Amino acid sequence: MASPSHHPARSAPPPRWERRKEARPGELLDAALDLFVERGYAATRLDDVAARAGVSKGTLYLYYTGKEDLFKAVVRRNILPLIEAFERDVAESSARSAELLERFLRQWWSSFGATRLASIAKLVVGEAGNFPELAQFFQLEIVARNAALLGSIVERGVRQHEFRPVDVGASIHLWMAPLVLRAIWMQSILPCCPVAAEVPVERMLDAHVRHVLAALEPLPALPGPRGAS
Amino acid sequence: MASPSHHPARSAPPPRWERRKEARPGELLDAALDLFVERGYAATRLDDVAARAGVSKGTLYLYYTGKEDLFKAVVRRNILPLIEAFERDVAESSARSAELLERFLRQWWSSFGATRLASIAKLVVGEAGNFPELAQFFQLEIVARNAALLGSIVERGVRQHEFRPVDVGASIHLWMAPLVLRAIWMQSILPCCPVAAEVPVERMLDAHVRHVLAALEPLPALPGPRGAS
Amino acid sequence: MASPSHHPARSAPPPRWERRKEARPGELLDAALDLFVERGYAATRLDDVAARAGVSKGTLYLYYTGKEDLFKAVVRRNILPLIEAFERDVAESSARSAELLERFLRQWWSSFGATRLASIAKLVVGEAGNFPELAQFFQLEIVARNAALLGSIVERGVRQHEFRPVDVGASIHLWMAPLVLRAIWMQSILPCCPVAAEVPVERMLDAHVRHVLAALEPLPALPGPRGAS
């Protein structure tokens, strides 16, 4: 009678399952991301992944060859689009270098660092020993590309005399590390320490941006004594 | 008596195994650290820990109540002495603030960041979800204390007009993050990417120290209105 | 229109699959025979059977109620025609008994023993414990009938004084066993031992036939001119 089904007239029993070949992979990856992030690789049971995706255990194996494959797919699927979006954004922008740099950092934070995706970095780092291949993928396809992107912004700024000349290679790490580490922290330690009265993210972010821009600010061409220091 | 050996007076038959109640815990912790660092928490088998420590599996349970307990002991035992040493060093030092700060950063790197101990941070971060209590301990007893230490150096420098006034809370994170992240990276991703031609650690470290000190350098007294900012 | 289909009048859209109700069972049985023979009952997956027959897994269930049913059908379908052919051959023959017997043995070898069908015997023997009903069928419809056939030849020979009187029941087993066992061997052990330099089949077969005929050769009629033969 009050059947939740969609056949109001007929009292057809609701189908035990639906055929949704297209949607399944995405649902499985979403479920897996949640659980991997929450519990880590080893502590995540495929039963739970399947249950959260609303399918049975066997179905999972129709789409992924096993736990490892699922894990790799989760990482690839969630991370790659992001880096590609970043690359598009930078390529299309024609703003001043300082502005572009600030926007990059803030966008990185809002679309990755502040999200659940940051946990993926944590996962990859934690499981690198057990998934060297995945670690390589991550280093080459994500970290290196992100660094190249940031590097290209800085180099452009330097070339156009918007930034002072710097050791780009070393600087990139210095500019990214505070964001990356804070992101990881917020996904792992922080949820366990509700009282950890940390400096708010915004303040950290502002300070970081200011700090980076200051470090890149062109030296005053003045006659000033500061050049001597 | 003082003999480390085996009851010379009593004509006891040589025991099949030795009683080494004092030495055991350390040996077990060392073995466990190796394996936890290498494989992560879940992938480390107690059998292997015991084997590496040269004892049987059962013996392990005489000293630790289980895997969790062992894990926590590994973290506590290896990390606490370090932070305490840092605190002593800083307390005893009377050097100029800039010098002290540089020494702190370089020592942090050489005695923690560049060592296997850095993996512990990786471990704790990765397992925080499964060991909240451990994460709290880590945050409060290690991270916070380290931050306080660094903060005290900076504050002293500011108070003595050796450093310019800064947002200490936000700055600390910015000063530590590049080192922490690089340390973690070297323990996880890097071993899997032998060709990753990164900027050498020394250059990164030099750049970072220079950068930190520049950011803290007192502003020129000058006539400048900039002091108002 | 120009559809290869079989409904010329109707402008039916070309079907995505063909209806081949008549051909399917045979194709499935052939595929199943291959795989059962190659891997045994349990290690054969219905997926593979269907794939080899060029249909989907579901289709298999339109023709057989399950794996067991398929297995039984494979055995029945492949073995029964053989024994029936043997029976026809013997019934129609009017050759001398010795000649008929030799022909029977050689034909048995060439049309069963030397072929993939011999593996069916191996299968039934191996799975008898799990398929008692099938074992009974095999014993009654194949083994016993084959024995009866051979027995009838021998008995006829004895009746017509072409063979010496023998214990027919016991003899039949002696005459068949070397062929059966060799056949099974060639389907199971031999493929794994490429170097097993066995006596060639032909020599074995010749020796066996000679041996059987010698054992059945009528005793010399006393005074003994038969020594000359």
Place this chain on the structure above:
Amino acid sequence: MASPSHHPARSAPPPRWERRKEARPGELLDAALDLFVERGYAATRLDDVAARAGVSKGTLYLYYTGKEDLFKAVVRRNILPLIEAFERDVAESSARSAELLERFLRQWWSSFGATRLASIAKLVVGEAGNFPELAQFFQLEIVARNAALLGSIVERGVRQHEFRPVDVGASIHLWMAPLVLRAIWMQSILPCCPVAAEVPVERMLDAHVRHVLAALEPLPALPGPRGAS
């Protein structure tokens, strides 16, 4: 009172398990033999093996690395001693060749063919495709050695003019096959066909021995008084 326990006075609870390192492997192999023989390799669950051996599933893995290893151990352990016993018997015997041959055949039957061990041959034959290595072992260490043994008896008899010259290679197979096949049959098909009124084993065995000895009997020394025998 009549407690089977060994602590009559104390009401100590019976230990949940005993440490019986020496006995376990044998008990496990016995249990496994039973079940493999009864159900075949694939249909035997390790749970059942362990239960029949009176241990838990995990214990099985202390002694064998898995199902395959257990299977191989069952075969090796049960079959090798037999063939070695046969070899000893023949080596030590000094009987006449005919007598030795008959004894060999009868002993083979009673100590292997008529026992549960014959099922091992069935198993190996059935699983050869899935365990090629085991099949090789069986062929080389069991079948070939048994054939060599029988061959040596026949050759000795021929050399000493107790037997007529024969094609030893071909003959061996002819002499063994009826016994081997009957043995396999009795372990697989027969238990499923209680009414299969077969020729009794003894009669088959007698007929076979008679038949073999007749085929080997030296040819009459020409002039032929042998017709009288």
Place this chain on the structure above:
DNA sequence: GATGAATGAGTCTTCATTCAT
């Protein structure tokens, strides 16, 4: 008729933990 996505019971295997010795 035909398909193949979905199911879920069944099995092997691992490993933290216990306890008789």
Place this chain on the structure above:
DNA sequence: TATGAATGAAGACTCATTCAT
């Protein structure tokens, strides 16, 4: 204390079977 044999709960993975399309 120390040992390591024994346990058993847990989880990855398979595959015969079902059923919505």
